[in-house]
Amino acid sequence: MNTQGKVFKYPDNVDTDVIIPARYLNTPDARELALHCMEDIDTEFVKAVKPGDVMVAGWNFGCGSSREHAPLVIKTCGTGCVIAKSFARIFYRNAINIGLPILECEEAAEEISANDEVKVDFNTGTITDLTTGKTYQAQPFPPFIQNIIKAGGLLKSLKEGENNG
Amino acid sequence: MGMTMTQKILAAHAGLDKVAAGQLISARLDIVLGNDITTPVAVNEFKKAGFEKVFDKDRVAIVLDHFVPNKDIKAAEQSKTCREFACSHCVSHFYDVGRMGIEHALLPEQGVVTAGDCIIGADSHTCTYGALGAFSTGVGSTDMAAGMATGMAWFKVPSAIRFDLTGRLPANCSGKDVILTIIGMIGVDGALYKSMEFTGDGAHSLSMDDRLCICNMAIEAGAKNGIFPVDDVTMAYLAGRSEGTPVVFQADSDAEYEKTIHIDLSKIVPTIACPHLPENTHPASALHHIKVDQVVIGSCTNGRLEDMKAAYNILKGKKITDGIRCIIIPGTMQILRECVERGWYTAFIDAGAVVSTPTCGPCLGGYMGILAAGERCIATTNRNFVGRMGHVDSEVYLASPHTAAASALTGFITEYKEA
Numbered sequence: 001m002n003t004q005g006k007v008f009k010y011p012d013n014v015d016t017d018v019i020i021p022a023r024y025l026n027t028p029d030a031r032e033l034a035l036h037c038m039e040d041i042d043t044e045f046v047k048a049v050k051p052g053d054v055m056v057a058g059w060n061f062g063c064g065s066s067r068e069h070a071p072l073v074i075k076t077c078g079t080g081c082v083i084a085k086s087f088a089r090i091f092y093r094n095a096i097n098i099g100l101p102i103l104e105c106e107e108a109a110e111e112i113s114a115n116d117e118v119k120v121d122f123n124t125g126t127i128t129d130l131t132t133g134k135t136y137q138a139q140p141f142p143p144f145i146q147n148i149i150k151a152g153g154l155l156k157s158l159k160e161g162e163n164n165g
Numbered sequence: 166m167g168m169t170m171t172q173k174i175l176a177a178h179a180g181l182d183k184v185a186a187g188q189l190i191s192a193r194l195d196i197v198l199g200n201d202i203t204t205p206v207a208v209n210e211f212k213k214a215g216f217e218k219v220f221d222k223d224r225v226a227i228v229l230d231h232f233v234p235n236k237d238i239k240a241a242e243q244s245k246t247c248r249e250f251a252c253s254h255c256v257s258h259f260y261d262v263g264r265m266g267i268e269h270a271l272l273p274e275q276g277v278v279t280a281g282d283c284i285i286g287a288d289s290h291t292c293t294y295g296a297l298g299a300f301s302t303g304v305g306s307t308d309m310a311a312g313m314a315t316g317m318a319w320f321k322v323p324s325a326i327r328f329d330l331t332g333r334l335p336a337n338c339s340g341k342d343v344i345l346t347i348i349g350m351i352g353v354d355g356a357l358y359k360s361m362e363f364t365g366d367g368a369h370s371l372s373m374d375d376r377l378c379i380c381n382m383a384i385e386a387g388a389k390n391g392i393f394p395v396d397d398v399t400m401a402y403l404a405g406r407s408e409g410t411p412v413v414f415q416a417d418s419d420a421e422y423e424k425t426i427h428i429d430l431s432k433i434v435p436t437i438a439c440p441h442l443p444e445n446t447h448p449a450s451a452l453h454h455i456k457v458d459q460v461v462i463g464s465c466t467n468g469r470l471e472d473m474k475a476a477y478n479i480l481k482g483k484k485i486t487d488g489i490r491c492i493i494i495p496g497t498m499q500i501l502r503e504c505v506e507r508g509w510y511t512a513f514i515d516a517g518a519v520v521s522t523p524t525c526g527p528c529l530g531g532y533m534g535i536l537a538a539g540e541r542c543i544a545t546t547n548r549n550f551v552g553r554m555g556h557v558d559s560e561v562y563l564a565s566p567h568t569a570a571a572s573a574l575t576g577f578i579t580e581y582k583e584a
Contacts, residue, residue, distance in 0.1 A: 013353055013442060017550040022529035026232060026239035028205040028246075040552040060354040060387060064548060065529070066289040068206055068305035089358050089389055090289055094305035144189045144319070154307050155214035158315060 001122040003080025003101065004130075005053035008045055009114035010038075012058035016070040016091065019062065025069060033069055034076035051078035054118045056109055058084065062091025071095040071102075081120045083127060083138070085109045096145055097154040103127065108136035122149075167417025169325040170392055171360040174300040174414050178283040186324035186421070194224065195299075195409065196258075196278055197312035198286030200268055200525075201229040205246040206306035207287060211313060219254045220316035226258035226277055226286075227251050228268040231525040233261075236532040266497025266523045269293040269381060269465035273373075274497055279403055280395045281412025285309070285318050290465050290547065292383045296376035297403065298395035298413065303384060323389045325360035326351075327422040330367030332431035337581045339475065340375030341467055341545065341565035344382040345436040347428070349446030357387035359423065362416065367430045368393055373402040374471035381466045382547050385443040435580035437543075438563035441551045449568050449580035459542040460485075460573040461554075462566050463494025463521070464528045467545035470500050472566040477509040479570035479581055485517035486576040492534045494521045518573070530554045536561075543572045 018040040020033055027033065038045040055074065061084035062070060071094045074082060081101045095102045101122050108127045112118060116131035125138040141149065151157035168176065168183065176184040178192040199207055204227050219225050227247050232240035244261075251259035258277055265271065269290050272278045280298035284291065287309035294301035304318070312318050328347065348355070361383045363376075371379070376393045383391030393399070395413045403411050435449040462468075462476050473495055485491045493513050495501040501523065504510045513520050526533030528546040536542055536555030541562065544554065549561035562578060571581040 015548075015550045017529070017548065017553050021552055022202075022231075022531055023535075023555075025202050025531075026237055026243060028209060028243065040557045060357065063353055063387065064289065064550060066203065066287055066291075066303040066305055068203070068287075068307060071305075072206075086354065086357065088354070088387060090303050090305060090384075093308060097305060097307035097311075142189065154311050155210055155314075158311055159214055 002120055003052045003054065004119040005050060005080055007054050007056050007112055007114055007116045007118050008049065010055060010057040013060045013063055014057050015064035016062055016067050017064055019070040020067065020073045025067065030072045030076045034073045037073040037077050046077060049077050049079060052080040053078065054120065055079055055082040056112050057082065058109060059086050061087050063088035066090045068094045068098060071098055071100040075100040083108050096148055099153045103138035105136050105138035108138065166421045167419040169360060169362055169420045169422065170394065170414050170416040171300050171325060171362065171390055172322055174281060174283060175320060175322055184322045186322055188322045189319060190322060191317050191319050192283050194285055194312050194316050194318055195282040196224055196226055196284045197309060198226045198268060198272065198284065198288065198291060199309045200231055200288050201233060201244050201247055202231045203287035203306045203309060205243045207309040207313065208246055208250045210307050210310040214310065216314040219256065219313045222255045223257045224316065225256045225313050226272060227256055228260045228271060229262065229265050230267050230523065231529065232531050233265065233524060264498065267465045267468055267525055270468050270496030270500065273297060273377060274499060276406035276408045279407040279409045279411045280399060281414055282409065285312050289384045290381050292388065292390050293377050293381040293465065295380040295383065295390050295392035296373060298393060298399055300390055300392065302390045323358055323360045324423050325362050326356055327425040328361060328363045329365040329425055329427045330363060330430055331365055331427065332367050332429045333370045334430045334433055336583055337435055337567050338433045339565045339567060340371060340378035342433050342436045343430065344379045345438050345446050345563060346433055348382065348386050348443045351386055353385060353442055353444045354387040356383065359388055361386065361388045361391040363391065363393050369396050369398065372471060373398055374469040377469065378466055385547060435565060435568045437568065437578060438549055440549050440560040443549060443563060449564065449578055452578040455562065455578040456541065456576060457489065457543045457572060457578065458540040459534060459536065460489060460491040460569050461527050461534055461542055461544040461546060462569050463496065464525065464546040465496065466547045467566050468494055468496025468500065470503055472545065473500060473504050473509055475566040476570040477512055479567065480516040480518065480573065481512045483516055483574055485573045489573055489576050491518040491573040492521060492527065493518050494526065495523060497523055527554055543569050543578060545569050
C-alpha cells in the first residue's frame, strides 16, 4: 500500500473545527461535508486536492472535537495520507478506525515543503520527498493497530474476530 | 511500581491485576454515550457492519443536545435517526427535547455515571466524568458503534501528570480559572495521551461543579482523561442519584507520575483564554481594553447550577450594558427549572439577558448566538478556535461565569470584584 501526490502544508494545532466546521455537521453525508474540508484556514484545498495528495502538518494535528467527520472528510477528498509531528489522540483513533492512513514523523513534517511531490509506503513507513530526493522513516504502528488497519477499520476487524472466534 | 487511579480503574475493567503505561488492553464499558451529531454516524457504522443489537440497553446513553430543539431540517433528520435507533433498541438512557440536557451536565446529574466506571462517549468532553472518580474519555463514532455492539473498547494505558492542588480558591475564581491556568502552563498538547490526576487538599476543597468543569477541559490540554479522587464531596453528590454502586479506586502510594505540578489555588486569578487557542491565557485584569459584543454563559463546561448562581449574583438588579447580547443557557432541564424556582430566570430577563433551553448551540457555532465577521464574544465555553462560534473572522474569549457576567455589565473584559 502506498500513496503519491502533492503536499498541502499546515501548521501546529490544526483543530477539527477548521478541518470541518460544526456549522456543517447537520448531516452525516461525507461527500457533502467534504466540500467544506479545511475551508476556514485554506479555501483553496478542496479545489486543488487530487486523489493521493498528502497533508503535512505540525504538532497536535486534529485537536479539539471528537467528530469522526474530520478524518472522514480528509479521506473523502481523496487525501492519501496525513503526516504530522504528532496527532491529537481522538483524531489518531478515529483515523485508524475509519482507514485514513496517518504517519507520525517529526523530521518529515518539519522539512517537507508545500507543493513537493511525496511518495509514502505504508508497509515500511518510508516517506520519500521526490522533489528534494530525501527519505524519512516514520514510527511504525504497534501490531494491534496494524491488524485494525489491515482489516479495513475497527468494525471490520471486530467482525473478523467474531467469525474467527 | 504502583498504579495511578486511572490505571487501577482500567486494570479492573480489563480483568487484570496490573497494567502499565503503554500497555494495550481491552476493557469492559459501563456506559457508551453519543449525541445528535456523532450518533447518526455510529448508527450507520453499526448497521453497515451487520450488528443487530446493542450489548446492553441500560448501558447505552444517547443525548440530543447539540442542535435541539432541531435548528433546521437536516438537524431534524439526524435527531430522527437517533430517536429511531434508541426506540428500536429500547435504549433506556435516551434523552429527547423536554428531558434532555447538555450531555456532560445531564449524565452526572441523572446518576447515569458513577465513581469507578469505565465510560466512552462520542464527544470529546466525555472526560468530564472523571470528576466523579470514573475513567471517562472521548472517542469517535466508530468506537461508539463498536462499544454499543460489544460493550468493550481498546485503550492504550496512559501515563499520568499529577496536579497537586493546595490552598483554596479566591471568591471571584472558580474551577474554570484553575483549568485555564493549567492549560496556559502546559499547552494544548501538554497532556497528550496522558491522564491528568488532581490530588491534594486543594482538590478536596473544590465543589463538584468545579471538579466537573476542570475535568471537562482536560481534553483542551490533549489529555485522555482527567480524574479526581473520591471523597466526601463525591459521595454526597452521588448519594440518592447514582444508578450504579460507586466503586472507589485510589492511586497507589508508589504510583508513577511523569511529573507533578504544584498549584496553589489561593494564587489563581480570573483568567481568560484569548483567540485562537485555549493555551493563550492572560489574567482578565490585563484585558480591560477588549470590547465584546456578546456574552455566553452556559455549555458542558459551565452550564451547571453554581455557574447560574454566579451569573445571578452578579447580574441581579443590574442592567447589561447597551449593545451587548447576553445569552444564558442552563445545562439541563432541572437546572433551568431551578433557575425559574429561585427567581434567577426573572432576574436574568430583567438584567436584559436571554435565557435558552439547554443546548450546545453557540459553543460550537451551531445556532443560538452565531457571531458575524469582526465580532467578539466572551464565553464560558471550552474552545476558541478559528470560526468556532461563527464567522471565520470572529473571536471567542474563554472565561469563568463570574468574569463573563461582570463583562456583560461593562461591555469590556472585566473580572468580578466582590462589593
